[in-house]
Amino acid sequence: MDSIPSQIKLPRSLEANRIRALPPAAYYIPDFISEAEEAAILHKVETAPKARWRQLTHRRLQTWPSDLVKDTLLDARPLPDWLEEPITKRILSIPITDDGEANIFVGSPHGRPNHVLINEYPPNTGIMPHKDGSAYHPVVCTVSLGSSLCLNLYKNKEDGALDPVPVWRILQEPRSLLITTAELYSAYLHGIEPIATDIDVLEQTIANWDLLRSPSLFQDGLNQRQTRTSLTYRDVLKVSKLGNKLGPMFKRP
Ligand SMILES: O=C(O)CCC(=O)C(=O)O
Numbered sequence: 001m002d003s004i005p006s007q008i009k010l011p012r013s014l015e016a017n018r019i020r021a022l023p024p025a026a027y028y029i030p031d032f033i034s035e036a037e038e039a040a041i042l043h044k045v046e047t048a049p050k051a052r053w054r055q056l057t058h059r060r061l062q063t064w065p066s067d068l069v070k071d072t073l074l075d076a077r078p079l080p081d082w083l084e085e086p087i088t089k090r091i092l093s094i095p096i097t098d099d100g101e102a103n104i105f106v107g108s109p110h111g112r113p114n115h116v117l118i119n120e121y122p123p124n125t126g127i128m129p130h131k132d133g134s135a136y137h138p139v140v141c142t143v144s145l146g147s148s149l150c151l152n153l154y155k156n157k158e159d160g161a162l163d164p165v166p167v168w169r170i171l172q173e174p175r176s177l178l179i180t181t182a183e184l185y186s187a188y189l190h191g192i193e194p195i196a197t198d199i200d201v202l203e204q205t206i207a208n209w210d211l212l213r214s215p216s217l218f219q220d221g222l223n224q225r226q227t228r229t230s231l232t233y234r235d236v237l238k239v240s241k242l243g244n245k246l247g248p249m250f251k252r253p
């Protein structure tokens with residue numbers, strides 16, 4: 001049995017923590033991991049071999065077990081223990097509804113996440129509005145570490161161009177888990193503004209306000225960002241059978 005630190009508050013079911021302002025379905029669990037677990041994972045991220053990092057213009061990232069090639073996971077090694085335990089185990093332990101057994105990866109090809117993307121956002125960095133595309137089963141589990149920030153959800157206008165005004169905003173606190181699925185995956189775009197301070201962080205404007213751990217921290221409507229690291233857990237649909245046979249030369253450390 002997974003021993004669960006006392007700081008963690010897992011709901012009986014995801015349904016209890018559904019973000020009701022959003023179309024079905026998104027879930028937010030503020031106290032998903034403890035401070036000690038957060039520190040241990042951040043230490044692993046920060047001390048990963050240099051070759052693990054990919055530097056973009058403003059942001060850097062790691063992929064585990066590897067990048068996708070043509071939407072396919074070539075490296076079929078399992079995720080390392082520090083990404084599986086406690087997070088994957090805990091995600092799979094929460095039933096969707098009070099009266100069911102099924103977890104959120106029921107119906108995904110591998111029944112569990114097989115890929116983790118780690119993104120690091122210092123203040124003033126973000127990610128452009130985008131959709132995650134067809135490589136993944138449409139369930140996205142994001143654990144946030146280090147700092148809070150707002151994830152914006154956008155829609156395209158009728159002419160296909162992005163409507164730059166977000167339809168909703170979700171505040172993600174450190175140690176929280178956000179799960180987005182279904183229409184939120186396929187019909188909406190998501191992005192993070194490259195700013196140092198989120199403004200208008202208010203009950204009226206934040207979709208998951210009633211589920212936040214510490215709404216009182218934003219009484220002035222401001223969220224001063226620090227470096228926020230996110231772990232995005234997804235199930236890649238296509239895993240190459242050849243992957244297991246690839247020699248070490250093709251694999252990241
Ligand atoms: O860091 C996040 O929360 C979002 C990352 C993301 O949307 C992506 O990498 O596709």
Ligand SMILES: [Fe+2]
Pocket residue numbers: 130131132190
């Ligand atoms: Fe994304």
